[in-house]
Amino acid sequence: MSDARPSEAPSLPAALEAIGETFPARFRAASSEALLREEKAKLLGKKGDLTAALKIMGSLPPADRKAAGELVNGLKAAIEKAFDERLGAIEAEALAKELAGPAYDLTLPSRAPAPRGHKHPIGIVRDEIVDIFRSLGFAVHDGPEVELEEYNFTKLGFPPDHPATDMQDSFWTTGGHLLRTHTSNVQIRAMLGKQPPFAFVAPGTVYRRDDEDATHLPQFNQLEGFLVDKRVSFAHLRGVLAEFAERLYGPGTTIRLRPSYFPFVEPGAEVDVRCVFCKGKGCPTCKGTGFIEILGCGLIHPVVFEHCGIDPQEWTGFAFGMGLERIALLRYGIEDIRLLVENDPRFLSQFR
Amino acid sequence: MKASHKWLRELVPALPNDPQIIKQTLTNAGLEVEGVHRFGAASSSCIVVRVESFKPHPSRSGLRLVTVFDGQGTREIVCGAPNVPEPGGLVVLAPLGTELPAVNLTIAPRAIGGITSEGMLCSERELGLSEEGEGILVFEPGFAAPGTKLSEAGSAFDDWVYELSVTPNRPDALGHVGLARELCALLAIPFDLAIRNAGAPSAGGTEAVSVRLTAADRCDHYAYALLSGAHNGPSPLELRLRLQALGSRSISKLVDITNEALLLFGHPVHAFDRRKIAGDGIEVRRARAGEVLVGLDAIERTLVEDDLVIADAASAVAIAGVMGGLGSSVEGATTEVILEVAVFDPRSVRRTGRRHAMHTDASHRFERGIDASDTDAVRAWCIDRMVSLTGAKLVGHGREGRAEVQPNQVTLRHERLELLTGAPVPWKEAQEILARLGFARLSGDSAFALFMIPPHRPDCSREEDLIEEVIRVRGFDAIPAELPAIRPAREVDGRERFFRQLREAAVGATLHEACCYALLSPEKLAAAKAPAATVVLQNPLHSERSVLRTSLLPGLLDNVALARRKGERDARIFTVGRVFLAGEGALPAEPMRFCAVLAGERSAWLTKSEPLTVWDALGLAEGIVDRALGLRVTAKPANHEAFHPRACGDLVVGDVRVGSFGQLHPHVADAFEVGRETLVVELDVEALYALPARNEAIVSLPRFPANYRDVALVVPETVAAGTLAAAIREAAGSLAKDVVLFDRYLGASIPEGHASLAFRVLYRADERSLTDAEVDERHGAVLKTVHERFGVAQRA
Numbered sequence A: 001m002s003d004a005r006p007s008e009a010p011s012l013p014a015a016l017e018a019i020g021e022t023f024p025a026r027f028r029a030a031s032s033e034a035l036l037r038e039e040k041a042k043l044l045g046k047k048g049d050l051t052a053a054l055k056i057m058g059s060l061p062p063a064d065r066k067a068a069g070e071l072v073n074g075l076k077a078a079i080e081k082a083f084d085e086r087l088g089a090i091e092a093e094a095l096a097k098e099l100a101g102p103a104y105d106l107t108l109p110s111r112a113p114a115p116r117g118h119k120h121p122i123g124i125v126r127d128e129i130v131d132i133f134r135s136l137g138f139a140v141h142d143g144p145e146v147e148l149e150e151y152n153f154t155k156l157g158f159p160p161d162h163p164a165t166d167m168q169d170s171f172w173t174t175g176g177h178l179l180r181t182h183t184s185n186v187q188i189r190a191m192l193g194k195q196p197p198f199a200f201v202a203p204g205t206v207y208r209r210d211d212e213d214a215t216h217l218p219q220f221n222q223l224e225g226f227l228v229d230k231r232v233s234f235a236h237l238r239g240v241l242a243e244f245a246e247r248l249y250g251p252g253t254t255i256r257l258r259p260s261y262f263p264f265v266e267p268g269a270e271v272d273v274r275c276v277f278c279k280g281k282g283c284p285t286c287k288g289t290g291f292i293e294i295l296g297c298g299l300i301h302p303v304v305f306e307h308c309g310i311d312p313q314e315w316t317g318f319a320f321g322m323g324l325e326r327i328a329l330l331r332y333g334i335e336d337i338r339l340l341v342e343n344d345p346r347f348l349s350q351f352r
Numbered sequence B: 001m002k003a004s005h006k007w008l009r010e011l012v013p014a015l016p017n018d019p020q021i022i023k024q025t026l027t028n029a030g031l032e033v034e035g036v037h038r039f040g041a042a043s044s045s046c047i048v049v050r051v052e053s054f055k056p057h058p059s060r061s062g063l064r065l066v067t068v069f070d071g072q073g074t075r076e077i078v079c080g081a082p083n084v085p086e087p088g089g090l091v092v093l094a095p096l097g098t099e100l101p102a103v104n105l106t107i108a109p110r111a112i113g114g115i116t117s118e119g120m121l122c123s124e125r126e127l128g129l130s131e132e133g134e135g136i137l138v139f140e141p142g143f144a145a146p147g148t149k150l151s152e153a154g155s156a157f158d159d160w161v162y163e164l165s166v167t168p169n170r171p172d173a174l175g176h177v178g179l180a181r182e183l184c185a186l187l188a189i190p191f192d193l194a195i196r197n198a199g200a201p202s203a204g205g206t207e208a209v210s211v212r213l214t215a216a217d218r219c220d221h222y223a224y225a226l227l228s229g230a231h232n233g234p235s236p237l238e239l240r241l242r243l244q245a246l247g248s249r250s251i252s253k254l255v256d257i258t259n260e261a262l263l264l265f266g267h268p269v270h271a272f273d274r275r276k277i278a279g280d281g282i283e284v285r286r287a288r289a290g291e292v293l294v295g296l297d298a299i300e301r302t303l304v305e306d307d308l309v310i311a312d313a314a315s316a317v318a319i320a321g322v323m324g325g326l327g328s329s330v331e332g333a334t335t336e337v338i339l340e341v342a343v344f345d346p347r348s349v350r351r352t353g354r355r356h357a358m359h360t361d362a363s364h365r366f367e368r369g370i371d372a373s374d375t376d377a378v379r380a381w382c383i384d385r386m387v388s389l390t391g392a393k394l395v396g397h398g399r400e401g402r403a404e405v406q407p408n409q410v411t412l413r414h415e416r417l418e419l420l421t422g423a424p425v426p427w428k429e430a431q432e433i434l435a436r437l438g439f440a441r442l443s444g445d446s447a448f449a450l451f452m453i454p455p456h457r458p459d460c461s462r463e464e465d466l467i468e469e470v471i472r473v474r475g476f477d478a479i480p481a482e483l484p485a486i487r488p489a490r491e492v493d494g495r496e497r498f499f500r501q502l503r504e505a506a507v508g509a510t511l512h513e514a515c516c517y518a519l520l521s522p523e524k525l526a527a528a529k530a531p532a533a534t535v536v537l538q539n540p541l542h543s544e545r546s547v548l549r550t551s552l553l554p555g556l557l558d559n560v561a562l563a564r565r566k567g568e569r570d571a572r573i574f575t576v577g578r579v580f581l582a583g584e585g586a587l588p589a590e591p592m593r594f595c596a597v598l599a600g601e602r603s604a605w606l607t608k609s610e611p612l613t614v615w616d617a618l619g620l621a622e623g624i625v626d627r628a629l630g631l632r633v634t635a636k637p638a639n640h641e642a643f644h645p646r647a648c649g650d651l652v653v654g655d656v657r658v659g660s661f662g663q664l665h666p667h668v669a670d671a672f673e674v675g676r677e678t679l680v681v682e683l684d685v686e687a688l689y690a691l692p693a694r695n696e697a698i699v700s701l702p703r704f705p706a707n708y709r710d711v712a713l714v715v716p717e718t719v720a721a722g723t724l725a726a727a728i729r730e731a732a733g734s735l736a737k738d739v740v741l742f743d744r745y746l747g748a749s750i751p752e753g754h755a756s757l758a759f760r761v762l763y764r765a766d767e768r769s770l771t772d773a774e775v776d777e778r779h780g781a782v783l784k785t786v787h788e789r790f791g792v793a794q795r796a
């Protein structure tokens, strides 16, 4: 039909009339956008029916051309309009069909951008505790893990050849030093040759010669804290620890202090928090006592100040130290401490 | 330390009879009672019965039918014990229904060979009194009336035993006298024990041995007593059971009395068999190097000069304050005794004990420091006890060295007490507390007081010690909680924050944080191709944990291997921690490192997972450094032993090397039994921390549109894409704002050993719009350059 020759062609009006009569049906018959566009191309395309008809127009006498032109433009507009309407209808139909289709299978596995990572429970607890003390005005201080005996024991007031060192059985290096048995060495590192005030916390790894079992590791983590200023008292120690306990374990958490002994503090105390699981009523976690021991503390022994060149009559202070493993085990109900160093991904992925 | 409730109350009858009150009182004062156990729990339900007659069991050999009288009637008991006494002898019956917790048994009616026993005759073991289970417990006729409850037949048959955890500063609490004194002070009960006040014997013979204290710095006080004609032998039941309850094995009267003295006074004493002592003198001296002594434990030890010994004319007979020698020890046949009550230097005893791996009840007390003022009282008590239990006679006594101990004096200021407490403390109350604890007030006024330190408190020597006593006894509840006004400190450096940023960046980049052992074996380090350890332990627990790590990699690989053995092959873990390298001073350097290990596959959605590639490791490193620092890290080819030679690179920021990454070397992977496709990222945290701060000023947004042109090149695989990209960028000049490789294809249509690489070049000028012609011209130069430099043409 695109190859129609003028000599054999019908008259223009007749040709246009034929197109005008057939296109609505052809559009209606087009069931998809693609088919519709195909039909439209057959009418208006380079080789389309209407285009072919227009070619006839060139052979018309000039007088007829204007009328013919209006006829053609009218038809063209009608075709475009019908096309738009039909296209709209097809799209609406397709959308309606798409909307009415079966629901997606939402039981298929989700498609996360990437699996998320998790902090280690010790890292979580350490960060949280450091933040609490930072907000109270303490800053973080660091110290070495391989330490001089002098800084780990002697300057902290451990008497030579005294059973107090049995409380902390040490690993010795072939170089004659030791792996620090507590983060208390940071007290010496921070104070030696410097002048107060001091307000530091020192998280870190420590080592004791304990065989690995469900409740012991030869390597674990502590957090030390100490405050030195004029007129620091035991009441202040109690105040800071009470505030800490409430921030870590929630408002209303109370603490209890019992006298104890650490060579570098005097008076020394162990601190229990009211059991967060039973609120003090007694449960298996607190062994029925209603309290859980979480840290040791005391006023800094004057001998420690003297060893650091600080006058204990002018300055006083307190220190405390806590085991992070213990706090993490209690919080997460971990029954075997070895899980903390095995780092099984299925374990690690359970923490926030 | 175990303590007997009954014994404490024998010493001070005014002490409360409720074990829970004693427990709380001691614990609240810092002498922690970890447990209170019932000794002889069955004693109150068992009764003493008299044997009336017995005959063999009719059908069971070895068993007997024993008729006993329980005070009201007779019962027939089936008994298998070999030592049923003749009629008239007394034994202990557990009637039906009795619980015997020591052997986890409840007596129920049970037919044995057709005969039902009306209870059970008990051994000491079954009664929970001792380990003696060979035969039943038998008493002499007249011990108690048949029908008497065992608990009422003697005081030793039931008791409460305290398990005390005594801190090393309180040697005074390692004896019943000291505990009683402490309880009296805490409960405000007067304390005055007659046995504490005994002096030297006023009579008792004229025999003597010479005592020479050759090492006066180790032992300056040695008292002794000589006893003769002792009838040694098994201790009476009460003494045996008391020792048993306190965890001490009964040996013989003489030995048991020395152990009893130790438990009573906390002051170890020793008894020698005088007949086994050569010559007539005793010397307390340093050991001769190489001198050999066989101890009571039958172990032979070679001594060194730092050890202190008791020696006779011939050789060492005891290690002073630690253990007696076997050769001079008291035996059942011993009749002549030298009793030693001495004071040994704590440090000397401790060094010797540790050197020879000996920890005894005696050394435990001497190394903490004993009350040196009580030698007379202890000796007098032991003499009394030996005389009355063995029938021995005191034939001589003596002492060498200082008689009087010079007490310390310490001033306590009321103002200092209140300053350290942080609250008012009534001055009168404070002084009363110290007086109750045995600190005698010598002088003072409303502001201060001078106190004498009692000899049983070697831990107290300065004002703060007295303040601790006052605070401890008053209780911590008497101190209010007060938040101090803290003068904020500055971080000594910001490293903790930086470590945290890095950890959080790694977590954000999908990794799990691990917490690894720093202690491992040299073999593990070698297997991970890490530097040899510089910190080696003298006394490791075992060889697996004998050095400190020089690399974080082996620890993580161990974790991955363990998870793999447990069935988890996918691991994405990292750790931030110290490694221990040779340092400049006495101590090692402890730089911080970061290491991540990826194992397993990269999961895809509902289709086959893809193997992880070295580009995953690079992407991870980029992501972490970007998240933590906002810096761009790039890869540079490198060669590290731990990594696959074909898949290994350094990570650089600018020209600073900040780490490395790669696929694990197959040798390393195999050594740790992890998958060969395991990937590693290592970051030098110290290098990252030292990087200059990022320029935080922003770059203006482009105001003019960009034009893109693509170029696809077929090149030999040996030509690095990065090299091509750099060449393209250079050729494209300053108008090229970005060159991105967006397609890499190896396949059928590409010649063997070649790759098709397609780059997109982004052209843009900052101040104007570029025309197509301009861009085409630039891009033409790019094509020409790559053709000339690499001999390749643009792919059709």
Ligand SMILES: [Zn+2]
Binding pocket: A275, A276, A277, A278, A279, A280, A281, A282, A283, A284, A285, A286, A287, A288, A290, A291
């Ligand atoms: Zn609880």
